[in-house]
Amino acid sequence: MALHFLVDPPLIARPGESVELTGAEAHHAAGVRRVRVGEAVTVGDGAGAWLEGSVTAADPKLVRIDVISRVEHPAPARRVTLIQALAKGDRDELAVQACTELGVDAIIPWQAGRSVSRWNGPKVERGVQRWATIAREAAKQAHRAWLPVVAAPVSTSDIAARCGSERVLVLEPTATRRLSDVELSDGDVSLVVGPEGGIAADELDALVAAGALTVRLGDTVLRTSTAGPAALGVVNVALGRW
Incomplete structure (x- = not known):
């Protein structure tokens, strides 16, 4: 299963665009989880947005991901x-x-x-x-x-x-x-x-x-x-x- 990362909402990137991880999340992705250029990952915002993409830059200060697909997951009907x-x-x-x-x-x-x-x-x-x-x-x-x-x-x-x-x-x-x-x-x-x-x-x-x-x-x-x-x-x- 691809590694998953989180950014603060709203996550607005669409297929063909890119999303960047910075700060602690970039350090976690590149410095701890050791993601590499070309690796498939997923990114979410904790508010339903779900992206699949490919890493195009991997540095502890900035990880860039090219978006391949996007899905919007609805909130649970019953909490x-x-x-x-x-x-x-x-x-x-x-x-x-x-x-x-x-x-x-x-x-x-x-x-x-x-x-x-x-x-x-x-x-x-x-x-x-x-x-x-x-x-x-x-x-x-x-x-x-x-x-x-x-x-x-x-x-x-x-x-x-x-x-x-x-x-x-x-x-x-x-x-x-x-x-x-x-x-x-x-x-x-x-x-x-x-x-x-x-x-x-x-x-x-x-x-x-x-x-x-x-x-x-x-x-x-x-x-x-x-x-x-x-x-x-x-x-x-x-x-x-x-």
């Missing part, structure tokens, strides 16, 4: 959002990476009551940017035409407010209903994943009262880094993505 609780170490980041590879459309950090990791002050912007960078690299690796959007952190009440416009599924090991038994006939879906210590009882009560549905994944308790990707796989099948 799936990961609402991931902040977690210690890199467990939340592992969830961001895996869910991006598996096709999630949006990612929202949640500072849950039991989150060990806390984003305050300047940490908020740095944390969001860190997750966005992880998602970008994972999307590039997975050859995705659309990048997931990483939003600002939300509170439990913010999540509850989403229940009026989409199906909110809270992953909870004590739930009686399995995720695979939930009918996802229409609308967007949000998957809510708690921190290492689980979702606090008052937070669960608030979400359920707002209309969220608690669901479980089998009979085992998954890590916060694993639950989201596992649930996304089930949802992908239910929505016909896989």
Whole structure:
């Protein structure tokens, strides 16, 4: 499979024209991935544009690609959002990476009551940017035409407010209903994943009262880094993505 690279949208080049990679992406292409003149590659902008082309110049400061074909991929008709609780170490980041590879459309950090990791002050912007960078690299690796959007952190009440416009599924090991038994006939879906210590009882009560549905994944308790990707796989099948 051809190497894939990303540029910032909009990507407007057409067949017969060229597109240039500069900065970090050019260094990654020529200095790390070692692309060579004449090599076939693909380029996207994370907003649906997808180009196939051939490298005509390969330098760590500038890579030029002659465009051979262009395809516009439509945005998903139904969006799936990961609402991931902040977690210690890199467990939340592992969830961001895996869910991006598996096709999630949006990612929202949640500072849950039991989150060990806390984003305050300047940490908020740095944390969001860190997750966005992880998602970008994972999307590039997975050859995705659309990048997931990483939003600002939300509170439990913010999540509850989403229940009026989409199906909110809270992953909870004590739930009686399995995720695979939930009918996802229409609308967007949000998957809510708690921190290492689980979702606090008052937070669960608030979400359920707002209309969220608690669901479980089998009979085992998954890590916060694993639950989201596992649930996304089930949802992908239910929505016909896989």
